[in-house]
Amino acid sequence: MPKPSDLLPLTPPVFHILLALADEERHGYGIMQDVARQTNDALQLGPGTLYGCLKRMLAAGLVEESDERPDPELDDERRRYYRMTALGRKTVRAEASRLAGAVSAANARLGLAGGKS
Amino acid sequence: MIGLLCRIYSAMLYAYPREFRLQYGVEMQQCFRDRCRELAGAHAASGAWFRFGLRTVMDWMASIVRERQARKLVQEWAVTLLLFLFVTTTMVQAYVVPTGSMENNILVGDHMLVDKVGFENGGNNWSSYVLPRREVKRGDIVAFRYPEDVRQTFVKRVIGLPGDRIRVENKQVVRNGQKLVEPYARYSTSGIDNYRDNFPTAPDFYTLGGGREMFAHHVQGGEAIVPPNTLFVLGDNRDDSLDSRYWGFVPNNYLVGKPLVIYWSFDAPTSDYVGWTFHHVEDVAFHFFSKTRWNRTLKVPESQ
Numbered sequence: 001m002p003k004p005s006d007l008l009p010l011t012p013p014v015f016h017i018l019l020a021l022a023d024e025e026r027h028g029y030g031i032m033q034d035v036a037r038q039t040n041d042a043l044q045l046g047p048g049t050l051y052g053c054l055k056r057m058l059a060a061g062l063v064e065e066s067d068e069r070p071d072p073e074l075d076d077e078r079r080r081y082y083r084m085t086a087l088g089r090k091t092v093r094a095e096a097s098r099l100a101g102a103v104s105a106a107n108a109r110l111g112l113a114g115g116k117s
Numbered sequence: 118m119i120g121l122l123c124r125i126y127s128a129m130l131y132a133y134p135r136e137f138r139l140q141y142g143v144e145m146q147q148c149f150r151d152r153c154r155e156l157a158g159a160h161a162a163s164g165a166w167f168r169f170g171l172r173t174v175m176d177w178m179a180s181i182v183r184e185r186q187a188r189k190l191v192q193e194w195a196v197t198l199l200l201f202l203f204v205t206t207t208m209v210q211a212y213v214v215p216t217g218s219m220e221n222n223i224l225v226g227d228h229m230l231v232d233k234v235g236f237e238n239g240g241n242n243w244s245s246y247v248l249p250r251r252e253v254k255r256g257d258i259v260a261f262r263y264p265e266d267v268r269q270t271f272v273k274r275v276i277g278l279p280g281d282r283i284r285v286e287n288k289q290v291v292r293n294g295q296k297l298v299e300p301y302a303r304y305s306t307s308g309i310d311n312y313r314d315n316f317p318t319a320p321d322f323y324t325l326g327g328g329r330e331m332f333a334h335h336v337q338g339g340e341a342i343v344p345p346n347t348l349f350v351l352g353d354n355r356d357d358s359l360d361s362r363y364w365g366f367v368p369n370n371y372l373v374g375k376p377l378v379i380y381w382s383f384d385a386p387t388s389d390y391v392g393w394t395f396h397h398v399e400d401v402a403f404h405f406f407s408k409t410r411w412n413r414t415l416k417v418p419e420s421q
Contacts, residue, residue: 028144029151046176047145048133052183055137074151080144 004091007060008098013053016043018062018084018092025066025083028054029074054082062088118417119153121377126173132181132200149173166415209233209377212260212270215390218352218359219258219272222301223418224410226390228381231260231270233374253278253348253372255292258418261350262371264327265364270373273360274301277349282340285316285362288355305356313355316362317341327365335366348372382413 010018013035020026020034032045045053057063066081084092126149130142156169185194214227223229236253253259255275263269277283282293288304290297312321317339320332335342343349347366352358361367385408389397400408 027147029148032148032152044172046173046180047148048176048180048184050148051137051141051145052180055141077147079147 002060002087004087004094007062007091008095010091010095011053012043013045013049014057014062015092015095017045017050017053017057018088018095021063021082021084021088022092025081027071027079027081029079030071031082057088060087061085062091119150119157121417122153123150125377128204129177132177132197134184137184163412163414163416170415210260210373211380212272212376213390214272215387217387218354218357219274220354221303222353223258223272223376223379224382224384224413225387226383226385226410227379227413228383229379229418230377231374232377236372236375255281258376259348259350259367260373260376261348261367262373263364264367264371265325267371271350272376273350273352273358275348276351276361277341277343279343279345279347281343281349283316283343283349284340285314288314290351301353303354305354310356313362323363325364328361328363329365331361331365346370376418379413379416379418382410382416384408384410 016035016038017031019038020031026034028047028050032047032050036044054063058065062085063082064085066083068078068080070076070078123146127142127146130138130145133142152169156165161169181197185197210231210233212229212231214223214225214229217225236251236259253275255278257275258272259275260270260272263271276290276297277292284291287309290299290302309315312318312323317332317336320329324332331341335344341349341361343366346369348369349361350367351360351362383401383405385397385400388394389400
């Protein structure tokens, strides 16, 4: 089992996919929608990027496949759901605090602290 | 429309490594289709569809590179290259419309993709295993090799299938004794040209080789009778179209396919699309945004 620190830094798609799975399990399209929401449409994952990331995240043990079931809001077609593992949660926390450290270092240097921008 | 896009997307998935496609292909198609439905549900403007299309192609190319790199196999790349060649040569073909014979449905300067495998009657039959296809219907818009000069591709509308009896009376097409209602047809003049508007009369100066053969063997009782394995086609711009009236029937094996989608429409005269000119390159470079007909982007030429 790799340690979370071995996996840092995460790429933006991986980071946002983990955030999308933080509170509930989702299927592929649900992840795409949630990542777009998180980033105000700045990051819109295409299917190729999404499943490329998921493949590597599954291999690294950050996420796992849940069951296949229909999404009541979309249609009755069965979809594969994904959920975050304990390692995934630790890793995304570690990445968030790494980013927070980087942001505060930047703020200190650039005089951006205090909410000015 | 959505079904069509999904078909294209599912063909695009073949560029991924096999295991990846088998593992995630179905889910990727679901995502793609969901996104299409969301856009359609929101009545998105053509600009939004265009950005979606662009983003999808970029995602496709970037992730293919990514998934193939992971395997670092030269032969994997060869497969991709072959697939690109295969798609562009057998499945779709890019085509620019040089003349106004299909106005107002297809304009000069429409750049379109032609689906080369959509019809049963087309040349390459083995590809029917890859994509769904259907027979040519009356009213379909088709692209085909011009029988009088196979280097040229023409786009016209199918009026007659084998066995149909066709005549034109004062610009009104009559098929098997019934007057056709043709909302797509456009007439640029009220003047009557006897050959053009009362067809078939007798071959004249403008009748080309195939047309003479049609008059000699396939005109009976004042009607052209479409022989087996051919099509009778007319341009929508009836008074200004070089079509079956002049050069006869299109053999099935000359059929290229069905116009799929207009991906770019640039307003320039016919002369710019007949050969490459420096003027045209310059025109595109400087007037790309102003002379592109944005509302035609991703428009599907409609059959009737």
